[in-house]
Amino acid sequence: MSRVFKTIEGIEVDEVEYTKRILELHPDAKVYVGSDSQRRARSIKYAVSIVYRYDHKGCHIIYSEWYQKKERKKKEDQRYSLIEKRLIEEITTTIAVADDLRSNGIEVYQIDFDLNEDPKWESHKIVQWAVGWAKGVGYRVSIKPDEQVASRAANNIVNG
Secondary structure, eight states: OOOOETTTTTTTTOOHHHHHHHHHHHHTHHHHEEEEEEEEEEEEEEEEEEEEEESSSOEEEEEEEEEEEEOOOTTTTTTHHHHHHHHHHHHHHHHHHHHHHHHHTTOOEEEEEEEETTTTSGEEEHHHHHHHHHHHHOOOEEEEOOOSSSSHHHHHHHHH
């Protein structure tokens, strides 16, 4: 994967090697992956985080962040709303990072999607698709209102 991951201190790390090292030091740690995004004036800031949770006694985070130029919704492109496109980017990135870890022998305990089944939120429109895809490829999935470890960490990055 071509994303640059950093520790909270800003040190660049290879996510696979770093995760292997964390799991050697803390074999009981659980690995979570999640993403979030935030609209800016002319762009959207995205972050994907990998969280190492130590038996409910704290956690450690690495993350990757990037910006994407905001696009205007074209009249002929009415299949997805702009927010759905943002969420699809979050979901595909989360699964890609989890796949990268898994293909290198790392067990991903859970992936988090910043989605809500409540119809008052636009994200409810893609819950079934996203959760079905992730479960179909073998991941345990968390959506709101359930506990969000990695997407909450990513939220702190995009809003920090």
